[in-house]
Amino acid sequence: MKSYSTRAMALIASAGLLAVAACSAGSGTSSGSSPGADQSLSIGLVAEPASLDFTTTDGAAIPQALLGNVYNGLVKQDDSGKIGPDLAKSWTVSPDRKTYTFELVDNAKFTNGAAFTAADAVFSINRVKTAWTTSLKAAMDVVAEAKAVSPTQLQVTLTKPSNGWLFRMTTRVGAMFSQTGVDKLATEPVGTGPYKLGTWKRGDSIVLQRNDAYWGSKPFFNQVTLKYFKDPTALNNALLTGTINVVGTVQAPEALSQFTNNDKYQVIEGTTNGEVVLSFNNSRPVFKDVAVRQAIRQAIDHKALLDTCFAGRGKLIGSMVPPTDPWYEDLTSVAPFDLAKAKAALASAGVAGTALRLRLPTLPYATSCGQVVKSQLEQAGLKVTIDQLEFPAAWLTSVFKNADYDMSIIGHVEPRDLGAVFNAKYYTRYDDPTLQALLASADAGDEAAQTEDMKKAARRLSEQAAADWLFLLPNLMVADKNVTGLPANAITESFDLSRLARS
Template identity: 85%
Template sequence: MKPSFSTRAVAFLAAAALLAVTACSAGSGTSSGSSPGGDQNLAIGLVAEPASLDFTTTDGAAIPQVLLGNVYETLVKQDDSGKIVPSLAKSWTVSPDRKTYTFDLVDNAKFTNDKQFTANDAVFSINRVKTAWTTSLKAAMDVVSQAKALSPTQLQVTLAKPSNDWLFRMTTRIGAMFSESGVSALATAPVGSGPFKFSKWNRGDSIVMVRNDNYWGSKPYFQQITLKYFKDATALNNALLTGTINVIGTVQAPEALSQFTSNDKYQVIEGTTNGEVLLSFNNSLPLFKDIRTRQGIRMAIDHKALLDTCWAGRGKLIGSMVPPTDPWYEDLTGVAPYDLAKAKSLLQASGAAGKTLRLRLPTLPYATSCGQVVKSQLEQAGLKVAIDQLEFPAAWLTTVFKNADYDMSIIAHVEPRDLGAVFNAKYYTRYDDPTLQGYLAAADSGDEAAQVDNLKKAARRLSEQAAGDWLFLLPNLMVADKSVKGLPTNAITENFDLSKLAR
């Protein structure tokens, strides 16, 4: 990481973003290319409804998908190509020892409770991650030794040690800026400085967002955006075909795309994500402590056939916990190639052959569809697999994520750069590997070259040790009315940026 950061360089890099159809961030002086659209409304169909609106105490990607960037803003954020760019901080510098960050903040941002955003709010928000947050992601803030306001528009953050990861984590949910007087009801009444305000939540159906007409940056085009949730892929498709929604935010039946590609009323967006669809193992169980069991399961899965069968061939095979959009990506699909004979031998040797494994799946289309293929392929290798479907998010988060009451599961991990967060002893994977942790520590504290080198080693270590099995990388598949503009080609952040959408 360089000792200083030029916002002019950032602006130049942002111009090379992957999404030519979208604009730069709100607050940078640009917008989607259309003026605010009066009382125009938009409806977006999604799948995973949040369990709560409080991502400080509730895990899961569905909450930041809705709120991050739209209601809650961060000091810095990622552009569409993954570069870190200004947001509530218009510029920043890093000390030569890489431990002190000084942020110059915008002076015209207000929260929706009418309180001015200042450096004191940033100090409060950073400290609150360490003292009040309860989710596992809070650990990324442990490296901060002090945050202080130098003035209402200048913030200084001092780290206990150099960290390549910390500034990046400030683009994620832990970097969200809160009003000190607006945190009393986060689960139901979020207060932020973003381009939208939370309006209402019809549980089991929809969340309604309305434009923040007092927003400090460029105003969104749409006055109201309704996020509607569907558990059934057919119902989601029918909602677009009948005009109930205008956008399918996450296609859940790729095999049915032809009904949209053959109709000039619609546009189909296809790009990439960082959503690794993981066949996770409960590594605390004796059977999974034996590497032969884990390797046998990996080699029993014909990943190309699985992708073709359960997700219509859409997506990418990756072989470990790193997507191609990260600088340390390597194609590791060759580490554990499909080899049914070897899989049978390994499972026999570990004592797993003939055992019944519980595959506890969330009620999400990709998990239920691909789970059937996993079951079939593993049973061909001599295992018995009992599928147990758990309502998502509540039942799955409690049973699998919180209590680790499972043998295997399937879930897409969509948080950016989450290798270390997912594979550690305290996470639901219960994966304890000092060698992996050593690579991660070296990557965080070293220079840029050391970061790339050590994260490549970490990804290879995960793959060679078969800590889980990476079925494929989810594609960003969206379908929308042809008139909708600003849809992202790639979805590589935690949030769905509603402010870029227009007609």
């Protein structure tokens, strides 16, 4: 619930975060740089993980810190968003598109000393089904069998062709775990990545130490501190005073001028997967009427909202698909701002004057945008009460887990999360058989069919007003001038620390 939330939320939910991915022009270690024995880096973020175990705890803050850093997967997304090798050197797919055969690296070890083998991959895949408790586990339902053909060869058979399965293996669902290292995941993660957990000071910071036994290229920094701030001004001041070296997720875009006019710093602006969603609890009677949902969407002046609460940074999209996905279409014209029409529709539906509770996480973007949403909806004739919940714990429990809310605002950052967010079991409680049929068809079809069906699914979602999409979060980062390898775009759940260096 991915600034920013997951699919259980890629919610920038754990959010506040933009889960940053390595997708940048200019990413990578600077020429001639090499791992520094005593080089350290400090990155300022907003949403601290509630736990370090993303198999049982939702929120994007955990994979932001650990995925790709402490944990590897079999595959990962490259700089163009395509799927490439990680612990799997290569793979083949059977003609019927149901059997995947992976050739694994032979020199990877977990930080507990155990060698990584195909048996660990089988264990990790099966464990998603048997031990994971988050909604993300459904991604592995399509797996019929995973077996170790040899220590370095893995074979996975699906029950049916699935475009989504291999892609999901680039997310947290595809993380590889040690068979002897899952007893204390909430506090002692064990992975094969370039970093390992040093210390976690709750409420303050997570320190990651370079894994000197890492099987791949060694990262430049021997220590990276992820420092968490609840206040955007304090976050900015920490960079200005040298307490941190990078603002990982700018929370107050209106304050960027203090950095853009200072040659000590660099400002990076790109795009993300982070849709800031005005969520509706579709199980509530008032939201069962599509006319009411559509009216609420038309009551919101999205451009004015973006200008007011996020300094005009970001992009208006109109549905749950970012421009970096192949099936993106600009759907902002589906529900254009029309206050008079919205007022009339709400009155006609008999809900004018209805009191709605807008339960917001204590995240800067949600707080500021929530005030604008309240004002605009009240102009349309609704009564809106804002209720702030501490994030992540209180919000995840009350809104995400128990659906005790009418509306909320959260950034969803997990990639390609349309179907995960909008279904009857998720916190949106959105039950639409037509949408589910389109998603099933998209998953089973060829590339062209997938794109066409996903476009139809996104339009269906927008026309049915399952929620309102306030805007797409930008990837805004500020850093010391000499930090290299920062991503221009945030298209995965992970903030890839291994690519960072100092010139």
